[in-house]
Amino acid sequence: MVPRLAALLLLLPSVALGAVTISVSESADSDGYVNIAECQGSTDNLTAAWSGVTSTSTNLSLYVSDTSGCIDTGSSSTTVRGTAIDASASASGPSTNPVTTASNAASLAGLGGCNTYQPIYFCLFDGAPSSTTLVAQGSIQLDGLRPAAPDIQSVTPGNAALTVYWTAGTGSDGGTTGAAKSYEAHAVNASNTSEDHSQTVTSGTSVRIGGLQNDVTYNVYVYALSAGGNYSAASAAVQGSPIPVDDFWTSYKNAGGRDSGGCSSGAAGAVALLLSPLLLLARKRRRS
Missing domain, CATH: 2.60.40 (Immunoglobulin-like)
Structure with missing residues (x-):
C-alpha cells in the first residue's frame, strides 16, 4: 500500500x-x-x-x-x-x-x-x-458601454422645488436594453447656469429637487450611469418653475411629517396622501 x-x-x-x-x-x-x-x-x-x-x-x-x-x-x-x-x-x-x-x-x-x-x-x-x-x-x-439617455416624462412644480419623472432610454449597456444602475438629475437656473442643483437616484425613476427659487425658470435634465460610472448623454432638457404654493409635500412636512417621499415610502407615505386633503382644508379654514 x-x-x-x-x-x-x-x-x-x-x-x-x-x-x-x-x-x-x-x-x-x-x-x-x-x-x-x-x-x-x-x-x-x-x-x-x-x-x-x-x-x-x-x-x-x-x-x-x-x-x-x-x-x-x-x-x-x-x-x-x-x-x-x-x-x-x-x-x-x-x-x-x-x-x-x-x-x-x-x-x-x-x-x-x-x-x-x-x-x-x-x-x-x-x-x-x-x-x-x-x-x-x-x-x-x-x-466600456454607456447607458442610453433617459427620457423625461414630466416636471411638476412645488414650493421651491421641482419633481422630475423619467423613463430609462432605449439602448444597451451590457446587453440589457435601457440598463442603468443609477441616475443623476439636475435643475439649472436658465439665466444663471452657475446655480446647478443635483440629486443622485439609486432606486426608482423620479426625484424631488429642492432648494430652488420660486418663479425662476430652471432647465431640468437627467443622466443615466452604468455600474462602473459611465455617464450617458444628457436627456433632452425640460423647463420648470417652482411656485409659492403649499403642495401636498409642503403641507405634510409643515404638519410634522418625517417621511422622505416616493412610492416606496410604505405606510407613512400612504398616510401622508390620506391626510393631505384634510390638512389643506384645515389650512383654508384657518385663513377664512
Whole structure:
C-alpha cells in the first residue's frame, strides 16, 4: 500500500490547486469595474495578487485573456488564448507591480479596445500553459458601454422645488436594453447656469429637487450611469418653475411629517396622501 501511495504522490502536480486564489485590484478605485475613462487613460493600474501557492516551481506565469481559463480547447489541440504579462511570477506574487495598465490589459486580452462589456481574466499557470496546468484565475469587469439617455416624462412644480419623472432610454449597456444602475438629475437656473442643483437616484425613476427659487425658470435634465460610472448623454432638457404654493409635500412636512417621499415610502407615505386633503382644508379654514 505504501509504495502505491508514493507512486500516486509523484503524479500530483507541483502546485496545491485547491487553495490558490487570485484577486485583481485597480489603482483608480475599488468598485470592481474598469469604466471607459479608466480604460482609455493610462493612470488606472491593475494588479493581480494570489495566495495559497505552495509550489517551489520557478515556471509560474501570469496570462491575461478574454476567455475564462485563458484556454482555447480545439478538437485536436489545446492552445492559450491571451498574452503572458508576467512570465517570471513566483509563489509570493508577480515579479512586477502593478502588473499592467487597464488599457494595456484590455488590448493584450484581445478585447479589441475599451468599448465592450466583458470580464478581463487573469490566469496563473505552472509550467507551460495548458488545460492541465492552470493554477487559478481572477477577473475584473470591463464596463466600456454607456447607458442610453433617459427620457423625461414630466416636471411638476412645488414650493421651491421641482419633481422630475423619467423613463430609462432605449439602448444597451451590457446587453440589457435601457440598463442603468443609477441616475443623476439636475435643475439649472436658465439665466444663471452657475446655480446647478443635483440629486443622485439609486432606486426608482423620479426625484424631488429642492432648494430652488420660486418663479425662476430652471432647465431640468437627467443622466443615466452604468455600474462602473459611465455617464450617458444628457436627456433632452425640460423647463420648470417652482411656485409659492403649499403642495401636498409642503403641507405634510409643515404638519410634522418625517417621511422622505416616493412610492416606496410604505405606510407613512400612504398616510401622508390620506391626510393631505384634510390638512389643506384645515389650512383654508384657518385663513377664512
